[in-house]
Amino acid sequence: MEMTFRWFGEGFDTVTLKQIRQIPGVTGVITTLYDTMPGELWERNRIKALKETVEASGLHISGIESVNIHDSIKIGDKDRDMYIDNYIKTLENLGEEGIRMVCYNFMPVFDWTRTELARLRPDGSTVMAYTQEAVDAIDPEKMFESIAGDMNGTVMPGWEPERMAKVKELFQMYRDVDDEKLFANLKYFLERIMPVCNKYDIKMAIHPDDPAWSVFGLPRIIINQENIHRMMDMVDDVHNGVTFCSGSYGTNLENDLPGMIRSLKGRIHFAHVRNLKFNSPTDFEESAHLSSDGTFDMYEIMKALYDIGFDGPIRPDHGRMIWDEKAMPGYGLYDRALGAAYLNGLWEAIDKSHKRAV
Numbered sequence: 532m533e534m535t536f537r538w539f540g541e542g543f544d545t546v547t548l549k550q551i552r553q554i555p556g557v558t559g560v561i562t563t564l565y566d567t568m569p570g571e572l573w574e575r576n577r578i579k580a581l582k583e584t585v586e587a588s589g590l591h592i593s594g595i596e597s598v599n600i601h602d603s604i605k606i607g608d609k610d611r612d613m614y615i616d617n618y619i620k621t622l623e624n625l626g627e628e629g630i631r632m633v634c635y636n637f638m639p640v641f642d643w644t645r646t647e648l649a650r651l652r653p654d655g656s657t658v659m660a661y662t663q664e665a666v667d668a669i670d671p672e673k674m675f676e677s678i679a680g681d682m683n684g685t686v687m688p689g690w691e692p693e694r695m696a697k698v699k700e701l702f703q704m705y706r707d708v709d710d711e712k713l714f715a716n717l718k719y720f721l722e723r724i725m726p727v728c729n730k731y732d733i734k735m736a737i738h739p740d741d742p743a744w745s746v747f748g749l750p751r752i753i754i755n756q757e758n759i760h761r762m763m764d765m766v767d768d769v770h771n772g773v774t775f776c777s778g779s780y781g782t783n784l785e786n787d788l789p790g791m792i793r794s795l796k797g798r799i800h801f802a803h804v805r806n807l808k809f810n811s812p813t814d815f816e817e818s819a820h821l822s823s824d825g826t827f828d829m830y831e832i833m834k835a836l837y838d839i840g841f842d843g844p845i846r847p848d849h850g851r852m853i854w855d856e857k858a859m860p861g862y863g864l865y866d867r868a869l870g871a872a873y874l875n876g877l878w879e880a881i882d883k884s885h886k887r888a889v
């Protein structure tokens with residue numbers, strides 16, 4: 532595996548490339564053109580400039596998170612082919628610049644959903660949290676407003692104000708889309724992009740729905756082992772793979788995370804590894820990465836990745852806000868850097884004990 536760090540780009544991230552470079556063991560960044568809208572074509576010169584900026588700091592681009600999918604593609608609207616053509620051209624431009632992994636998601640309307648962005652923990656840190664009760668009590672159109680005040684002046688991925696202004700319209704557009712339609716639209720999209728992915732060896736890594744169940748009655752399909760295998764079988768190509776995000780699949784306590792990882796050998800192209808602390812099955816908060824701070828056994832998760840020979844990029848994921856940092860919720864420097872160091876430590880220990888045993 533390669534340890535990486537998410538970076539939103541100059542002007543969008545409070546964390547600098549220089550800081551990322553100084554985290555021990557981090558060699559790559561996962562980045563994006565944050566100011567492009569879903570459906571927009573990524574120009575080659577902009578990708579090249581991004582690459583040069585990252586490389587000037589001594590790091591390199593290990594993958595893109597995300598090239599977002601236009602709603603017309605997810606809905607299967609009449610203009611979807613135009614947006615897929617743009618997507619293909621974007622992949623071509625990324626491929627020409629040597630980028631080989633693209634993370635995306637197929638969630639309707641809302642990307643990942645949290646109901647609190649700064650829940651206070653006993654040690655004075657704050658974390659993002661989710662309760663189903665809060666979601667059930669809120670009008671989806673008010674969702675953005677209800678959390679916008681806690682974004683620390685940042686734009687959170689998937690929660691762009693321009694999109695959120697159209698939430699009502701978006702809900703209307705999805706009114707006839709159920710799980711089956713969403714699967715069919717995903718298949719259509721994947722079939723069309725696979726040739727370009729094969730040409731450039733670009734590994735597509737679908738991000739799970741977070742939380743891993745339907746919210747506000749919207750269909751959600753990338754939620755468990757059965758559905759991921761269905762997705763991979765319907766377009767059976769190694770370039771059609773997944774982002775294994777422990778914090779997203781882990782929202783459903785029935786998902787056996789190490790078991791899922793083992794079942795996905797060869798098809799995990801990117802890993803997000805973080806922990807959650809459950810207060811009840813429908814109330815969870817994002818803890819420190821350390822096993823003892825949350826509910827998951829992080830050793831077992833890393834061990835499963837090790838055992839399947841995972842060699843793609845991995846990144847620490849949402850962290851707590853600590854040491855008075857002001858940053859995008861979940862994406863401060865300090866706790867994610869601690870997470871990277873911890874995950875690297877687990878990996879080294881697993882690797883050395885494996886080598887001694889053989």
Ligand code: DNO
Pocket residue numbers: 596597634635636642643688689738861
């Ligand atoms: C949240 C992220 C998601 C993820 C997208 C992938 O912190 O994990 O926004 O990047 O769903 O397209």
